[in-house]
Amino acid sequence: MNFLAEIKIMPLKELLDPQGKAVMGGLSNLGLKNIEDVRIGKHIQLSIEADNAVEAKQIAEEASKKLLANQVMEEYTIQIT
Amino acid sequence: MNFLAEIKIMPLKELLDPQGKAVMGGLSNLGLKNIEDVRIGKHIQLSIEADNAVEAKQIAEEASKKLLANQVMEEYTIQIT
Structure with missing residues (x-):
């Protein structure tokens, strides 16, 4: 059977997210x-x-x-559908 | 009140995704x-x-x-929590 895995990879809450800060400036x-x-x-x-x-x-x-997430800086959540 | 918007931005299905193809090769x-x-x-x-x-x-x-998604190449879905 074929499954679709949706993987969300986000920077850890404790870390700064400079890309996010830049986008926030742009939105402002x-x-x-x-x-x-x-x-x-x-x-x-x-x-x-x-x-x-x-x-x-x-x-x-x-x-x-093994490949997608860098666990030093990122957390991931997996959802299978 | 404070809301969290989760925005998923994916390349359109009709388009090639070279980054995805490269990662698939890596996983293989x-x-x-x-x-x-x-x-x-x-x-x-x-x-x-x-x-x-x-x-x-x-x-x-x-x-x-206005900023986050390029609608020529990407589609977005928004979820508010």
């Missing part, structure tokens, strides 16, 4: 003053061939740990 | 052979000060259209 310059914080991460969709959702999640976990 | 080299497709986009969290969720969503929409 465009007149959007009500935005108080911006954090920017990655969203990765994997199309996984697996027997069941548990196996698909394991593959997505392995991919996240 | 690492021995993860069951992954058939990879698409990479952005995930942006906005912290928005607004009276209600509808207003927060409007602000997030405006931010997405």
